[in-house]
Amino acid sequence: MEHRSRAIENSVVVPWRQYESSALPPLLQVALDCFVEHGYHGTTIRTVAQRTGLSVPGLYHHYPSKQALLVSIAQFAMEDLLRRSHAALTEAGTSAEERLHLLVECLVLFHAHRSEVAFIAASEIRSLEEDARAAHIASRDEQQRMVDDIIYRGTAEGLFTTEYPRETSRAIVTMCTGVAQWYRRDGALSPEELAHRYVAIARAALGQSNR
Amino acid sequence: MEHRSRAIENSVVVPWRQYESSALPPLLQVALDCFVEHGYHGTTIRTVAQRTGLSVPGLYHHYPSKQALLVSIAQFAMEDLLRRSHAALTEAGTSAEERLHLLVECLVLFHAHRSEVAFIAASEIRSLEEDARAAHIASRDEQQRMVDDIIYRGTAEGLFTTEYPRETSRAIVTMCTGVAQWYRRDGALSPEELAHRYVAIARAALGQSNR
Numbered sequence: 001m002e003h004r005s006r007a008i009e010n011s012v013v014v015p016w017r018q019y020e021s022s023a024l025p026p027l028l029q030v031a032l033d034c035f036v037e038h039g040y041h042g043t044t045i046r047t048v049a050q051r052t053g054l055s056v057p058g059l060y061h062h063y064p065s066k067q068a069l070l071v072s073i074a075q076f077a078m079e080d081l082l083r084r085s086h087a088a089l090t091e092a093g094t095s096a097e098e099r100l101h102l103l104v105e106c107l108v109l110f111h112a113h114r115s116e117v118a119f120i121a122a123s124e125i126r127s128l129e130e131d132a133r134a135a136h137i138a139s140r141d142e143q144q145r146m147v148d149d150i151i152y153r154g155t156a157e158g159l160f161t162t163e164y165p166r167e168t169s170r171a172i173v174t175m176c177t178g179v180a181q182w183y184r185r186d187g188a189l190s191p192e193e194l195a196h197r198y199v200a201i202a203r204a205a206l207g208q209s210n211r
Numbered sequence: 212m213e214h215r216s217r218a219i220e221n222s223v224v225v226p227w228r229q230y231e232s233s234a235l236p237p238l239l240q241v242a243l244d245c246f247v248e249h250g251y252h253g254t255t256i257r258t259v260a261q262r263t264g265l266s267v268p269g270l271y272h273h274y275p276s277k278q279a280l281l282v283s284i285a286q287f288a289m290e291d292l293l294r295r296s297h298a299a300l301t302e303a304g305t306s307a308e309e310r311l312h313l314l315v316e317c318l319v320l321f322h323a324h325r326s327e328v329a330f331i332a333a334s335e336i337r338s339l340e341e342d343a344r345a346a347h348i349a350s351r352d353e354q355q356r357m358v359d360d361i362i363y364r365g366t367a368e369g370l371f372t373t374e375y376p377r378e379t380s381r382a383i384v385t386m387c388t389g390v391a392q393w394y395r396r397d398g399a400l401s402p403e404e405l406a407h408r409y410v411a412i413a414r415a416a417l418g419q420s421n422r
Contacts, residue, residue: 039338042252122392123334127250162415167400167408174389175382181333182381189378197378204373205416 014087016106019113019191024076027052027062031069035120040070040127070124071132077121078139081110085146096154097208103147104202105195107176111183112191118180147173151206161207172202225298227317230324230402235287238263238273242280246331251281251338281335282343288332289350292321296357307365308419314358315413316406318387322394323402329391358384362417372418383413 024032030051034043045066049059063069088106092098111118121136128136151169154160162168176198183194235243241262245254256277260270274280299317303309322329332347339347362380365371373379387409394405
């Protein structure tokens with residue numbers, strides 16, 4: 001019930017297919033660029049400050065530590081993804097077929113458009129301190145459960161014929177989030193074209209006819 | 212031709228389904244543990260030396276730098292995976308169906324049994340210096356091409372009916388390598404059980420009947 005009411009509320013305001021070129025607050029964007037280039041542990045707060053044009057105390061005024069920058073980036077990424085996912089499900093309505101379709105579309109669009117933030121969120125989880133790490137894992141679990149719920153229901157309804165709904169759900173989420181590891185904007189497919197194909201692949205993996 | 216002769220040569224000696232509990236040379240295993248806990252940039256050569264019981268100069272005698280440790284781990288991982296993959300393909304023979312089956316089995320077994328080394332190889336690619344990074348990416352591309360070749364041939368033969376062989380091949384490799392990100396040995400499925408299910412999922416994704 002909680003998810004549903006959040007989703008309904010969000011659907012009014014979240015254009016989940018739209019991506020601005022830059023969504024992170026500017027200081028976090030600079031920190032993200034540094035983490036992508038040097039890794040979290042290889043980045044110093046001084047480097048981030050220099051690139052932003054702030055002094056180190058000036059940067060600390062906004063973010064009290066390097067850890068706070070990483071936590072904010074990871075939070076931003078997961079909140080953005082979950083908000084978009086709830087909006088996609090609301091648009092989809094109650095049909096398991098449509099819910100799967102829009103949620104896979106949403107996952108692929110996010111991990112193609114936001115590949116850098118998603119890559120850092122995935123590869124630097126171990127660098128998050130305990131509470132932030134637990135919160136991040138809880139958000140990822142929530143995302144996985146959204147897909148699980150659709151697939152369990154669709155399987156129960158006979159829409160999906162897979163013998164392995166649990167593992168197929170994991171495989172689908174992994175192939176969608178994995179887009180962040182290899183997707184390049186100068187590649188052959190736009191995020192939208194890729195999403196369209198991944199929907200077809202996910203449906204096939206679940207044993208659903210494409211017609 | 213080169214692959215084929217390498218594969219035949221390997222098939223005699225590579226028991227590709229077997230995993231020893233520890234395969235890395237001991238010094239590399241200690242370095243891997245440190246990289247998993249602290250990241251590459253967060254690990255000092257002193258920490259690695261202390262854990263191995265060597266002095267820093269003693270460690271440098273074996274590996275001249277921290278970078279050499281990471282390069283050796285990444286090389287070890289990719290060589291091990293490619294050797295196993297060629298052996299699996301040799302065992303499979305010429306049938307595209309059997310080649311897909313054994314190669315997916317091989318990919319899942321490796322990423323479940325060797326999840327730590329695979330995770331570091333994937334998340335610290337950016338920490339590899341230029342030549343080592345290029346070599347690592349070339350090995351990953353070779354792995355992807357092995358799957359591509361099977362899927363292109365199976366699609367041409369009508370065995371696989373997917374409209375999107377290229378993207379499905381990428382999705383299959385990503386879901387298999389992604390196992391390293393989430394697989395836990397104390398989970399519900401053994402690596403072998405998981406591999407069995409992933410073979411079924413991959414075949415379904417390609418539009419191949421399970422009968």
